[in-house]
Amino acid sequence: xxxxxxxxxxxxxxxxMARLLKDAENVFMGVAxxxxxxxxxxxKKLYNPDLIWLNIxxxxxxxxxxxxxxxVHYEIAREGSASLTLAEIFDMSARxxxxxxxxxxxxxxxxxxxxLSFLPDEVxxxxxxxxxxxAGSALIYPNSKRVILWRTKHDKRTLVERCPVVTAGGNLYRxxxxxxxxxxxxKEGLVLESIHPYSSYKEVAENTAFPVHPAPFTPPxxxxxxxxxxxxxxEGIRVVEFD
Amino acid sequence: xxxxxxxxEAASLVSDGDRLAIGGLLLQRIPAAFIRELARQGKxxxxxxxxxxxxxxxxxxxxxxxxxxxxxxxxxxxxxxxAPNFRKAVEDGRVRFEENSCYTVIASxxxxxxxxxxxxxxxxxxxxxxxxxxxxxxxxxxxxxLTVPAIYPDWAVLHVHKADEEGNAVIYGPVxxxxxxxxxxxxxxxxxxxxxxxxxxxxxxxxxxxxxxKVRAVVEVPGGASPGACYPYYxxxxxxxxxxxxxxxxxxxxxxxxxxxx
Numbered sequence: 001x002x003x004x005x006x007x008x009x010x011x012x013x014x015x016x017m018a019r020l021l022k023d024a025e026n027v028f029m030g031v032a033x034x035x036x037x038x039x040x041x042x043x044k045k046l047y048n049p050d051l052i053w054l055n056i057x058x059x060x061x062x063x064x065x066x067x068x069x070x071x072v073h074y075e076i077a078r079e080g081s082a083s084l085t086l087a088e089i090f091d092m093s094a095r096x097x098x099x100x101x102x103x104x105x106x107x108x109x110x111x112x113x114x115x116l117s118f119l120p121d122e123v124x125x126x127x128x129x130x131x132x133x134x135a136g137s138a139l140i141y142p143n144s145k146r147v148i149l150w151r152t153k154h155d156k157r158t159l160v161e162r163c164p165v166v167t168a169g170g171n172l173y174r175x176x177x178x179x180x181x182x183x184x185x186x187k188e189g190l191v192l193e194s195i196h197p198y199s200s201y202k203e204v205a206e207n208t209a210f211p212v213h214p215a216p217f218t219p220p221x222x223x224x225x226x227x228x229x230x231x232x233x234x235e236g237i238r239v240v241e242f243d
Numbered sequence: 244x245x246x247x248x249x250x251x252e253a254a255s256l257v258s259d260g261d262r263l264a265i266g267g268l269l270l271q272r273i274p275a276a277f278i279r280e281l282a283r284q285g286k287x288x289x290x291x292x293x294x295x296x297x298x299x300x301x302x303x304x305x306x307x308x309x310x311x312x313x314x315x316x317x318x319x320x321x322x323x324x325x326a327p328n329f330r331k332a333v334e335d336g337r338v339r340f341e342e343n344s345c346y347t348v349i350a351s352x353x354x355x356x357x358x359x360x361x362x363x364x365x366x367x368x369x370x371x372x373x374x375x376x377x378x379x380x381x382x383x384x385x386x387x388x389l390t391v392p393a394i395y396p397d398w399a400v401l402h403v404h405k406a407d408e409e410g411n412a413v414i415y416g417p418v419x420x421x422x423x424x425x426x427x428x429x430x431x432x433x434x435x436x437x438x439x440x441x442x443x444x445x446x447x448x449x450x451x452x453x454x455x456x457k458v459r460a461v462v463e464v465p466g467g468a469s470p471g472a473c474y475p476y477y478x479x480x481x482x483x484x485x486x487x488x489x490x491x492x493x494x495x496x497x498x499x500x501x502x503x504x505x
Contacts, residue, residue, distance in 0.1 A: 032318065034320075056268065056417075057416075058419075069322060072269050077416050087423060094365035130329075130334050132325065134315065134370070136344055138344035138347075139344050139345075139365060141368060143366065143368075165371050166369055167370060167372075243322070
């Protein structure tokens, strides 16, 4: 994939997630959350300056001067309005006070559950492929009001019918992938809400392991959104997940 | 006997089979030099825990020092990818990975810190992790409540900015789970950027978050979190991490451990 294409996908995913935060009260991003970092930063600049930004370094409302590669980098702790430790942010989620959280999984299934734990070896009855572990997601997913799942890959191994292991499931708001946006509708599970403008219904359908119906295009990034992102991130840190 | 020790002396206090809570988070303020010394001393069957780890647990898995890891997340981020030696050790069955939610690690340490056998926690929904824990009837009302057991670390191993010779220690910036670990553990070992006088420590009394009374060893290791970061003194070293991640076998690991000082 060339760099232009990576930037196009990253920008589209970032602005799509940022727009989902227009009415959010507070938002949490965890480890390895490069694109949510940019989405929250952009949302605060353009759409929701009062949005409360919570993170693992535990500084409320950070004001990073550059985008770090790690979303637990101390640049995120350098500025802020107050401190709240990770344990206390989890407590906040446990109390039902966390509004929006960004989570991700290696596999995301039709019901919005995800697997970030392992692939079982059916023959030997043990772990075949060990993933990273779900970090705080098992608590955060069912206890936060709205969870946005994000995934920089979209293929049949990623968007699956049913996860063999459920690391976390719960209050799904949207799934934003490199190709499309899903929401959850009752028993039907995930339904396509929009298709990113550079993709197509055919491409999404061919790369999703459960049936999908046609949907309109995701509104593309505006020149203003792109200019802000480019100014903040001239090096293109936001494409690191696609390398 | 004084608590100020060499890295070698401090690591020798840890016995094979001990349970260690390791401070810091991912690449932030980890006791990396102490971890390398555990590996050099060939510790075996250690049980380690923290919420989110990478270099420390990956290296201990690689060196064969651990048989159990309890954590919510074990991976590098962004350009460094997954934790390859951790994965391989778990997939080969050499290390048992007790996957937790970060919150259940915290709750187990809190239970130990509070002196109670278990901790009730909020629901984990339909996560498979629920199967690892026990539900009890709510003794004060309706329904059931999920619990996690207390876990008592033999050691909390923490890297701090400053400590005096009694182990009263100052941490700048995020504390992660270090304070909970220090309360839950039976013993504490500190590596510190600098050992300072008692007078020095008193000048920042409000930042002295670790009282020295459970500290058994204080080791001065400038750069002791490297290749991790120690805010605000130094950032993580990409070059060092790339070198570590390029090691392919135990001989390479031995050369690396001999070469990196401390």
